[in-house]
Amino acid sequence: MENVQVKKNPVSVPLAKMSANSKGVVQTLLGDRNFIAKAIGLGITPGAEIIISRNHQRGPLIISLRDSTIAIGRREAANILVEV
Numbered sequence: 001m002e003n004v005q006v007k008k009n010p011v012s013v014p015l016a017k018m019s020a021n022s023k024g025v026v027q028t029l030l031g032d033r034n035f036i037a038k039a040i041g042l043g044i045t046p047g048a049e050i051i052i053s054r055n056h057q058r059g060p061l062i063i064s065l066r067d068s069t070i071a072i073g074r075r076e077a078a079n080i081l082v083e084v
Contacts, residue, residue: 010083010084011083011084012027012028012081012082012083012084013081013082013084014077014078014079014080014081014082015050015052015061015063015072015077015078015080015081015082016055016061016074016077016078018052018055018082018084019052019055020052020053020054020055021051021052021053022051022052022084023049023050023051023052023084024049024050024052024082024083024084025047025048025049025050025082025083026044026045026046026047026048026049026050026080026081026082026083027046027081027082027083028046028080028081029044029045029046029079029080029081030079030080030081031076031079035076035079038076039076039080042070042072043065043066043068044065044072044080048065048066049065050063050064050065050082051063051064051065053069058074059074060072060073060074061073061074061077
């Protein structure tokens with residue numbers, strides 16, 4: 001009998017829906033060219049690991065990535081899909 005490993009299917013959720021102290025990896029950036037350029041300029045790129053420091057379900061999210069801590073608006077956070 002062979003050993004079979006079952007991998008969980010990764011789930012992508014909007015960054016705005018993640019709870020505080022959770023981690024994820026950026027999968028997709030949605031939005032227009034200006035938003036994507038801004039996100040990339042902040043270091044939010046596919047493959048980047050993000051830690052949610054604060055998410056009070058209103059107001060900006062505080063996130064940590066690549067040795068930086070930044071605040072990001074809810075509308076922008078809704079356009080960043082993260083694998084959890």
